[in-house]
Amino acid sequence: MGENPRANFNFIYDLYRGMVQDGLTVLYRGHITPEITTLVLSTAENNLNYLNYSNTINRRVYFTLVEALQNITRHYLHNSASDSRLFEFFSLRHFKGDFLVTTGNTLEAQAKEKIRQRIDLVNSMSKDELKAYCKQILEKSEFSDKGGMGLGLPEMARKSGNKLAFDFVDYSDALAYFFFQVIISGSETNNASDQNQRYFENSINQHRFMVHNNLMMVYQGDCSQANVKNVIGMIDQVLMDKKELRKKKRILNVIVELLQNISKHGDGADNKTEQRPGIFIMGKKDSNYVLTSSNIVHERKAEDLIKKIERVNKLNFDELDLSINVKLMNNDNNNKGAGMGLLDMKLKSNNNIIFDVKPLNDEYTFFSIQIIISDTEPTN
Amino acid sequence: MRILNIKPSDETPLVKFDPEAGTLELSGRSLPEDAMSFYEPLITWLDNYSKEPADKTIFYFKLDYFNTASAKQLLKIFWHLEELFKTKKSVTINWYYHKNDHDMLASGERFAKLTTVHFNLIPYK
Numbered sequence: 001m002g003e004n005p006r007a008n009f010n011f012i013y014d015l016y017r018g019m020v021q022d023g024l025t026v027l028y029r030g031h032i033t034p035e036i037t038t039l040v041l042s043t044a045e046n047n048l049n050y051l052n053y054s055n056t057i058n059r060r061v062y063f064t065l066v067e068a069l070q071n072i073t074r075h076y077l078h079n080s081a082s083d084s085r086l087f088e089f090f091s092l093r094h095f096k097g098d099f100l101v102t103t104g105n106t107l108e109a110q111a112k113e114k115i116r117q118r119i120d121l122v123n124s125m126s127k128d129e130l131k132a133y134c135k136q137i138l139e140k141s142e143f144s145d146k147g148g149m150g151l152g153l154p155e156m157a158r159k160s161g162n163k164l165a166f167d168f169v170d171y172s173d174a175l176a177y178f179f180f181q182v183i184i185s186g187s188e189t190n191n192a193s194d195q196n197q198r199y200f201e202n203s204i205n206q207h208r209f210m211v212h213n214n215l216m217m218v219y220q221g222d223c224s225q226a227n228v229k230n231v232i233g234m235i236d237q238v239l240m241d242k243k244e245l246r247k248k249k250r251i252l253n254v255i256v257e258l259l260q261n262i263s264k265h266g267d268g269a270d271n272k273t274e275q276r277p278g279i280f281i282m283g284k285k286d287s288n289y290v291l292t293s294s295n296i297v298h299e300r301k302a303e304d305l306i307k308k309i310e311r312v313n314k315l316n317f318d319e320l321d322l323s324i325n326v327k328l329m330n331n332d333n334n335n336k337g338a339g340m341g342l343l344d345m346k347l348k349s350n351n352n353i354i355f356d357v358k359p360l361n362d363e364y365t366f367f368s369i370q371i372i373i374s375d376t377e378p379t380n
Numbered sequence: 381m382r383i384l385n386i387k388p389s390d391e392t393p394l395v396k397f398d399p400e401a402g403t404l405e406l407s408g409r410s411l412p413e414d415a416m417s418f419y420e421p422l423i424t425w426l427d428n429y430s431k432e433p434a435d436k437t438i439f440y441f442k443l444d445y446f447n448t449a450s451a452k453q454l455l456k457i458f459w460h461l462e463e464l465f466k467t468k469k470s471v472t473i474n475w476y477y478h479k480n481d482h483d484m485l486a487s488g489e490r491f492a493k494l495t496t497v498h499f500n501l502i503p504y505k
Contacts (some may be wrong), residue, residue, distance in 0.1 A: 225413045228411075229411075233390075246480060249483060256411050256447045257447065260411075260413050260447065260449070263413055321490075327452075328451060328455050328490075340448035343448075
């Protein structure tokens with residue numbers, strides 16, 4: 001994640017600015033499995049509740065997500081190559097009033113031409129032609145050996161009302177990386193094509209950024225408990241490498257504490273709802289995992305939080321151990337949590353807690369916490 | 381007194397407290413944000429159980445993951461068992477952990493230090 005972990009906070013701040021306007025970003029780089037599809041759908045559903053679009057738009061987003069993700073799980077090469085540039089990619093963004101669903105995956109270079117022809121054909125059709133084409137495929141209803149009927153592409157084009165965007169990046173003579181994007185307009189009018197082209201380039205740039213910084217996941221949206229579960233589920237899928245199992249639990253531990261921290265103490269965009277906007281990022285630097293969370297915090301609470309973090313950071317292992325015991329034994333029933341999150345994160349990561357605070361206005365700040373999970377064991 | 385049976389969910393563990401057999405089992409993962417609400421019925425059940433306990437009580441702890449909010453509630457359970465132990469009843473806590481999961485072993489050791497009830501720390505493969 002860049003040479004200096006702190007430099008990364010600027011990227012998060014940029015995301016925050018998007019967050020205020022747009023409210024939802026899920027970027028994922030790793031294996032796309034049926035489990036991931038389920039978790040992404042659940043996350044989308046939870047977030048769509050807050051975005052107040054019509055049921056028609058919500059259904060279109062949902063449909064596109066299912067089709068685009070199943071396209072990957074059903075059709076393409078699952079490349080377990082160690083080259084992380086080839087990891088599968090998925091992104092869902094609510095951006096300037098539109099929904100962008102983007103996927104990336106490897107395929108055999110020889111498949112490129114066929115895919116290009118199929119998408120070009122779909123893109124050349126008018127709305128009525130697409131409708132007739134979908135009907136014709138349905139009537140034939142022949143399932144391919146991969147379990148699909150070839151209805152995905154024309155249906156995505158028909159329901160989104162926008163042209164399907166795609167591009168190939170050659171990796172070798174045998175392999176290519178395939179980017180694909182569907183844009184669901186938030187309003188009934190379709191987008192201008194140059195606008196859509198910018199969206200597509202923007203999404204490819206985000207992928208490039210993730211590859212360059214070795215990020216596995218970026219989530220920006222509601223961090224209430226329902227989505228905490230989904231994010232944890234996705235991380236469960238990202239960390240399938242058996243060699244990483246020992247670290248995996250620590251990572252999950254820290255993520256739960258980071259996100260529940262936002263859920264419990266974060267200040268909502270709107271106090272009338274349970275929504276807790278926040279950002280969570282997971283990346284890898286060498287063999288270390290870098291976990292970052294950010295959210296809006298009232299300035300008074302931010303001051304308290306800084307003091308708490310500084311206190312925790314000063315503790316040596318024995319003091320940390322003792323502080324956890326004291327917190328555990330403290331019979332304070334007013335606190336929904338245990339007030340042990342920061343202590344536990346330092347214990348599990350065996351690293352100091354890094355933080356960054358940006359004032360937003362007189363009242364609120366944008367607070368980021370970063371935890372680095374390394375290979376080292378806590379020492380007694 | 382009835383058996384307390386709670387099915388596991390994505391964020392809460394399986395609970396099976398059997399008053400006649402004196403076996404109390406907790407397994408799966410525990411990461412509810414509001415842990416107090418989840419554990420309250422378990423504590424109430426233990427209060428009632430303590431009035432007429434089995435001769436021998438064994439607590440099977442088989443969580444593979446819990447958050448800090450749950451940790452505090454777990455200690456409350458162990459303290460209830462400690463009260464029972466003080467009445468000269470046989471009480472044992474069998475704390476299972478994966479043999480590579482040093483953090484779960486360390487948590488078991490921590491809880492064992494904070495109570496007088498006997499903890500068996502049992503690794504599994």
